[in-house]
Amino acid sequence: MTQRIRVFATCDIGDALNILRQKGYDLEVYPQPEAPPKALIVEKVKSGVQGLITTLRDSIDAEVFAAGKGTLRVVSQLAVGFDNINRADANKYKIPFTNTADVLTEATAEFAFFLMGALARKLWPAEHLTRDNQWGYWHPFLPFLGDEVTGKTVAVIGTGRIGLAMIKKCAGFDMDILCYDPAYENREYIQAIQETMDLRFERGISRDKTMIRYTTLDDCLKSADFISLHVPLQRPGEGSNPTYHLINESTLRSMKPTAMLINTSRGPVVDETALARALRENWIAGAALDVYENEPLPADSPLRDPGLADRCRLLPHFASAGRITRLSSDPEKGMAGRCVQGLIDVIEGNYGGDITKMPYVVNKEAFAK
Numbered sequence: 277m278t279q280r281i282r283v284f285a286t287c288d289i290g291d292a293l294n295i296l297r298q299k300g301y302d303l304e305v306y307p308q309p310e311a312p313p314k315a316l317i318v319e320k321v322k323s324g325v326q327g328l329i330t331t332l333r334d335s336i337d338a339e340v341f342a343a344g345k346g347t348l349r350v351v352s353q354l355a356v357g358f359d360n361i362n363r364a365d366a367n368k369y370k371i372p373f374t375n376t377a378d379v380l381t382e383a384t385a386e387f388a389f390f391l392m393g394a395l396a397r398k399l400w401p402a403e404h405l406t407r408d409n410q411w412g413y414w415h416p417f418l419p420f421l422g423d424e425v426t427g428k429t430v431a432v433i434g435t436g437r438i439g440l441a442m443i444k445k446c447a448g449f450d451m452d453i454l455c456y457d458p459a460y461e462n463r464e465y466i467q468a469i470q471e472t473m474d475l476r477f478e479r480g481i482s483r484d485k486t487m488i489r490y491t492t493l494d495d496c497l498k499s500a501d502f503i504s505l506h507v508p509l510q511r512p513g514e515g516s517n518p519t520y521h522l523i524n525e526s527t528l529r530s531m532k533p534t535a536m537l538i539n540t541s542r543g544p545v546v547d548e549t550a551l552a553r554a555l556r557e558n559w560i561a562g563a564a565l566d567v568y569e570n571e572p573l574p575a576d577s578p579l580r581d582p583g584l585a586d587r588c589r590l591l592p593h594f595a596s597a598g599r600i601t602r603l604s605s606d607p608e609k610g611m612a613g614r615c616v617q618g619l620i621d622v623i624e625g626n627y628g629g630d631i632t633k634m635p636y637v638v639n640k641e642a643f644a645k
Contacts, residue, residue, distance in 0.1 A: 281623055284320040285329035286312050289354055290603040292612035295620070301327075318343045327619045331355060332593075333571075337362040341369035350622035354615045356380060357542060358638060359509055367642035374618030374636040376611040378437060379604075380596035385441035387595035388540040391564040392430070392502050394589060395536050397422035401586045423501075423534075426450050427484065431500035433493070433522075434507035434541065435462055442504055443469060443488070450476075453488040454496045457507075458517035461490050493522075497530045502538065509542035521547040528554040536562040540595045543568040552578035555588055564589035607636075 280302040285293065288305050296303050304320070306312045311333035321328060322343040328351045330336055336351055351361065351373040361373050394400065398420060405411050405419070426449045432439050435457040446453055447469050455466060469488050476482040497503060503523075511520045523537065524547040531537075537560060539546050548569055554560050565579070571593060573579065579588060596602060596611065604610025607617040618636035620626070627633040631643040 281327065282325045283327035283329065283619065284317075284325045286317060286334050287329075287331055287354075289329065289612040289615060290605075292603070292605040292610065292616045295605060295613075295616050299620075314339075321348055326350070327352065327623055329354065329615060329619065330360070332357060332360050335360055336366075336373075338365040338368070341365050341371055344371070345369060350374065350619055352615050352619035352622075352636075354611050357509070359542065363639055366639050370642060372622055372631050372634070372637045372643065373639060374615070374622070374634075375638050376614040376618075376636070379607075379609060379611055379614050380601050381437045381441050383598040383601040384438050384540055384595040385445060387566065388438075388442055388504050388506070388538055389445045391538050391540070391566065391589060391591070392504065392536070393425050395538070395562045395564045395587075396425050396428075396502070398586075400589060425502075428452070428501040429454060429499060430502040430504060431456065431496035433457075433496060433503060433505050435460075435465075436506065436508070438540075439504075439506035440465055442506060447473060447486070447488070450482045450484065450486050452486050454500055455488065455490045456493045456496045457490075458493075458519075463490065466490065493527075494530065497527055497535075498532070500535060501532070502536050503531065504538045505541045505545055507541050507545060509544055511544075519545050521545070521550075523547060523551065525550040525553070528559050531560050533558060533560065535560045536564070538564045540566045543571065548577065548579055552581060552584065555584045556581065562587040562589075564591070566591040566595045567593055 280300060282302045283296060285305045293303060293305065314335055317334060318340055321340055324347045326347060326349045328348060330351055330353050332355045348371055351371060353361065353373060353375045356375055356377045358373065358375050366373050429452040430446050431454040432442050433456050435455050440462065443453055466488055473486045473488065477485045507519045507522065509520065510518045512518045522545050528550055551563055555563060573590065579590060600609055601611060603612050605613040607613040614636060621634045621636065631637055632640045
């Protein structure tokens with residue numbers, strides 16, 4: 277009798293797991309909503325599982341890979357990012373890991389756009405005014421006004437898939453768009469957006485002529501009304517374009533006092549202590565964050581200061597949390613489906629068993645011949 281493939285999932289990722297069950301895999305799912313202790317992950321890997329399904333909450337490093345030496349064949353991550361997986365350790369132990377890039381592009385971009393609008397139009401303090409029964413009169417500008425998004429200038433920092441999707445949405449709101457990417461400039465896409473902008477103006481769809489262009493980070497920060505972050509996390513020494521604390525005291529001070537910051541990329545891209553000070557001392561007008569240096573956001577975080585609540589939106593790493601995006605079993609639509617398919621590709625030797633040809637494997641360099 278052929279031995280069944282054993283898989284341990286560190287959390288329930290929905291109906292997509294039934295694909296593995298239907299294939300006869302021996303699947304064990306950690307039942308609690310919180311992340312399992314690392315010691316438990318090591319224990320499960322040491323017991324001989326061939327597949328490991330993980331999330332950003334799980335620390336996957338040499339300890340885990342060593343525990344699975346000779347048995348662990350793949351780590352399949354339910355996320356685009358893989359900061360929690362030590363790539364060098366994975367390569368050393370020759371274990372491929374996969375991610376779920378692309379399927380959450382539009383969901384994350386629209387969430388960043390919604391955060392920008394909610395922050396600018398002061399939806400949170402306005403709703404509290406109503407719910408707390410403090411709305412006793414109507415006045416054209418008291419007790420406060422929000423800011424329009426339409427016609428403003430947005431800086432998109434990082435023009436990978438999500439950054440480009442954000443650009444597409446901002447163009448629809450007749451915004452001027454400044455772009456910065458330290459690694460690659462997609463000038464063909466930007467030119468296509470400019471042509472679309474020009475056509476909208478020529479046909480009378482847009483009242484004012486708008487523009488998009490690549491520029492420097494300094495120009496983006498000094499000129500934009502909104503700064504939206506879409507860069508990967510690279511710590512010093514990890515690459516030629518580190519982004520760790522890209523937003524810090526110096527860069528925050530260079531922004532306009534009316535500027536607002538949106539971060540749906542990675543928490544450590546922003547120095548949170550500096551950001552809290554910038555908000556407290558009014559260097560900038562507001563911030564909306566969905567990711568943090570430490571998650572969940574610690575109880576003593578300076579960002580939790582009640583004095584900042586009217587201009588600092590805090591969300592629980594929620595940008596990709598659309599029903600289809602998170603849970604669809606279709607690998608072309610959902611993170612769960614892509615996560616499972618990435619695992620199956622490796623376990624069942626799809627693509628002729630050539631790991632370098634498997635679309636969802638990240639560390640292909642470890643298997644290049």
